Amino acid sequence: MFMNTGLFEPGKTKTERKFVQQAVKQSQRLDGRKSGESRNVEITFGGEYGSVIVALGETKVMAQVTCDMGTPTTSRPNEGKLQLFVTLAGVSYLDSVQKTHDKRSLTLNSLLERTFRTSRCVDLESLCVASELHVWCIRVDVNVLNHDGNLYDASTIAVLAALMHFRRPDVTFTDGELRTYTEKERDMIPLLFLHYPVSVTYCIYTSNFQPFVDPTLLEENCADSTIILSFNSYQELCTLNAGGTVPTDVRTIMQCARSAANRCKAMVTFVRKALDLDEQQRLQGSTRKYTGMLGLMAKSSQKLSFRTLMKGEQKQEQQQQHKSEDMDIEAEARPSAKLEECVAENVENDQPAQEEDLRMDASGWLPQEAEPEPIIDLTKQGPGKPKRKRNKGNKKKQPQSS
Amino acid sequence: MNIPGKTEKVANDKLREMQCEFNPLSRCDGSVMYCQGATVVISAVLGPIEVKTQNLSIDGSYLECNYRPKAGLPQVKERIREAAVRDVLELALLSEAYPRSKMSLQIQELEDRGSIDACALNSACLAMLIGGLPLKCSFAAVHCIINDQGEYVLDPDQRETVHQRASFTFAFDSLEGNLLLVQTKGSFKIAEFNDVESLCRSASAEIFRFYRNNIANYHCRRPEGQKTSEDNMET
Numbered sequence: 137m138f139m140n141t142g143l144f145e146p147g148k149t150k151t152e153r154k155f156v157q158q159a160v161k162q163s164q165r166l167d168g169r170k171s172g173e174s175r176n177v178e179i180t181f182g183g184e185y186g187s188v189i190v191a192l193g194e195t196k197v198m199a200q201v202t203c204d205m206g207t208p209t210t211s212r213p214n215e216g217k218l219q220l221f222v223t224l225a226g227v228s229y230l231d232s233v234q235k236t237h238d239k240r241s242l243t244l245n246s247l248l249e250r251t252f253r254t255s256r257c258v259d260l261e262s263l264c265v266a267s268e269l270h271v272w273c274i275r276v277d278v279n280v281l282n283h284d285g286n287l288y289d290a291s292t293i294a295v296l297a298a299l300m301h302f303r304r305p306d307v308t309f310t311d312g313e314l315r316t317y318t319e320k321e322r323d324m325i326p327l328l329f330l331h332y333p334v335s336v337t338y339c340i341y342t343s344n345f346q347p348f349v350d351p352t353l354l355e356e357n358c359a360d361s362t363i364i365l366s367f368n369s370y371q372e373l374c375t376l377n378a379g380g381t382v383p384t385d386v387r388t389i390m391q392c393a394r395s396a397a398n399r400c401k402a403m404v405t406f407v408r409k410a411l412d413l414d415e416q417q418r419l420q421g422s423t424r425k426y427t428g429m430l431g432l433m434a435k436s437s438q439k440l441s442f443r444t445l446m447k448g449e450q451k452q453e454q455q456q457q458h459k460s461e462d463m464d465i466e467a468e469a470r471p472s473a474k475l476e477e478c479v480a481e482n483v484e485n486d487q488p489a490q491e492e493d494l495r496m497d498a499s500g501w502l503p504q505e506a507e508p509e510p511i512i513d514l515t516k517q518g519p520g521k522p523k524r525k526r527n528k529g530n531k532k533k534q535p536q537s538s
Numbered sequence: 539m540n541i542p543g544k545t546e547k548v549a550n551d552k553l554r555e556m557q558c559e560f561n562p563l564s565r566c567d568g569s570v571m572y573c574q575g576a577t578v579v580i581s582a583v584l585g586p587i588e589v590k591t592q593n594l595s596i597d598g599s600y601l602e603c604n605y606r607p608k609a610g611l612p613q614v615k616e617r618i619r620e621a622a623v624r625d626v627l628e629l630a631l632l633s634e635a636y637p638r639s640k641m642s643l644q645i646q647e648l649e650d651r652g653s654i655d656a657c658a659l660n661s662a663c664l665a666m667l668i669g670g671l672p673l674k675c676s677f678a679a680v681h682c683i684i685n686d687q688g689e690y691v692l693d694p695d696q697r698e699t700v701h702q703r704a705s706f707t708f709a710f711d712s713l714e715g716n717l718l719l720v721q722t723k724g725s726f727k728i729a730e731f732n733d734v735e736s737l738c739r740s741a742s743a744e745i746f747r748f749y750r751n752n753i754a755n756y757h758c759r760r761p762e763g764q765k766t767s768e769d770n771m772e773t
Contacts, residue, residue, distance in 0.1 A: 182649050183576060187608065189648070194564050198648065200609040226606045227582040227644045229565050277609045281580065281646065282563040429578040429649040432571060433559050 147357025156358040161343040166354065167193075172395060174350040175286075177406065177442035179297055180431045181414045185324065186302030189432060190294040193352065194284035197291050199276060199298035205307070205314065206273040208264070216263025216271040220248045220295070221278065228280040240287070247288055247377055248278065251333050251366040252295060255374040259328035266309045274302075274327070285352035288364050292335040297407050299327055301414070331368035332404045335375065336396035338363045340382050347392050349399070363392055367400035402446060410440040548575070553680070553693045553741055556748050558661075560668050560756045566644075568669020572661035575695055576651040579658055581665035586639035593640065598633035602642040605658060608650070619655055620645075623662050626679075626709050626718045630663075632672035641671055652696040653681035655707045655721065660745060667753060677718055678745035679709040680738035684726060690734055692741055704730070708738040712746055715739060 146152060156166075163171055175193035182188065186201030208215060222245050224230040230240070252258070263272040276298060278291050303324030306317045338347035339359035351359060361380020368374055373393065378384070431439065548554050554575030562580065563569040569582040586599055593600040605620040606612060612620070623645065631641065643665065645658050659679035666673055682692050683702040691698055699705070704724030711718055722731070 202609045227580055227646045229584055430573055433557055
């Protein structure tokens with residue numbers, strides 16, 4: 137009787153797909169961004185420690201960190217626990233009768249698990265109070281408020297910011313007695329980090345060899361394959377998630393990886409700056425009202441946004457771009473048999489210098505062979521060894537095909 | 539508490555400052571971010587939409603109402619809040635308008651700094667209004683406590699609720715000011731109850747005025763009793 141219009145997602149129909157593919161072919165995006173341009177990121181901190189809302193364009197994700205005492209697992213008796221929970225239900229209306237829901241929540245969950253738990257970014261040993269008896273259990277709840285594409289980046293930024301913002305109460309363990317101090321008695325303690333990972337998402341289409349960073353929901357649903365890369369601030373790869381149907385060559389992925397590494401580094405710097413500003417505001421609290429989540433309202437004057445906070449640094453980047461512009465043209469004119477048309481178009485369309493430039497910029501930091509291993513076989517994930525062999529084969533083939 | 543310093547104290551018989559933003563979310567029919575003081579909730583409505591056969595009713599629409607806490611899964615406390623919102627909404631919703639359908643309301647707590655029950659109810663009403671779902675009447679909820687000195691504190695901050703003797707939440711409809719919800723906790727005398735009720739009733743008028751002004755503003759009409767300079771120029 138009723139069409140579920142509210143639940144119907146953009147990018148699921150053939151016409152929409154066709155339209156997006158055509159736009160992509162001309163390296164155009166609906167919101168006027170260039171292929172290597174991200175949406176603005178805004179962070180709002182709540183009144184409590186460890187409560188953060190991240191807005192990536194229209195996508196909004198809330199992360200809340202809580203902690204309590206628990207017992208460690210027997211296999212790791214001197215390590216605290218870090219648990220991540222993702223909720224798609226609620227105001228985002230993503231849980232209702234949708235086929236894609238399961239896949240989406242699973243992907244998001246596994247991405248967060250790998251980015252934050254498997255990469256061991258939080259120093260869990262520092263969360264141990266008494267070995268085999270008492271450890272801190274850190275729980276991160278990720279609530280999706282609105283989904284307009286790129287839930288992955290928004291959630292990783294939110295989780296990282298929430299973990300960095302979080303403070304736990306001090307605790308002592310003497311003579312078998314556990315004592316927790318309130319904030320008035322002793323200062324709260326921030327978590328210790330080993331590194332700071334953030335992810336960057338790219339969409340790849342059959343009609344254009346160029347990856348499109350930070351897709352909207354329409355672009356994401358129309359994409360032929362999606363690549364998610366997590367890097368930490370030291371530009372080390374933490375997670376790589378690649379899926380879809382486009383045969384992606386090593387170069388594309390390397391290109392993604394290099395620009396992602398830079399983006400992640402900038403993002404971590406931004407989160408740090410935002411945290412500093414938040415701390416300053418808290419300290420000023422006696423003279424001025426601390427707003428907390430009220431900062432979300434449109435009227436509020438001070439917003440911690442990526443564009444405003446990183447203005448100075450982006451200028452520096454641009455200067456670097458100018459230096460290496462000559463090299464760009466070389467890189468841009470990379471011959472590719474099937475995609476010659478696209479390349480020609482791209483040159484005309486005055487390609488974003490940024491991305492190409494990044495390719496040259498950071499060419500030193502990744503060994504050329506180490507990276508492509510897990511990537512090429514996008515369709516199926518076989519067992520480790522045979523896959524490697526296949527990959528090597530692919531690598532040899534590629535120069536011939538291109 | 540982590541909020542440093544003190545937010546400016548509001549007089550005991552005044553509501554804290556209310557603010558709202560309409561349609562901050564893009565996936566639903568109507569949504570509102572509503573704050574009262576530092577308490578912030580976000581509500582979203584979707585409807586009328588398809589209903590599962592098990593919930594289908596032929597003489598009215600099914601109302602789904604969910605409240606999500608900031609962290610963790612909904613516990614008993616949240617379920618009670620959810621039930622209160624559902625009870626009031628079922629009274630106010632004109633469900634006969636869309637039989638065999640579902641109206642869905644989701645409330646997400648963003649920050650709880652006192653009188654979250656009343657905030658959730660008010661945001662639910664605003665979301666229904668902005669989402670264009672049929673209501674018989676709008677409603678407003680007010681929270682009030684009696685502190686240990688016997689003073690009535692209207693719309694208390696979380697700090698003030700630590701020393702409470704009794705706590706009340708009332709919801710009133712907009713037509714005749716009928717009571718839609720009464721929630722009480724603690725010990726009090728009947729006279730005190732009556733006092734608090736009339737206090738809350740007068741405060742609810744302010745909330746209704748807030749609704750009217752904001753919705754008029756959103757739909758690009760001047761709030762009542764205000765004349766802009768442009769208007770004066772024209773005339």
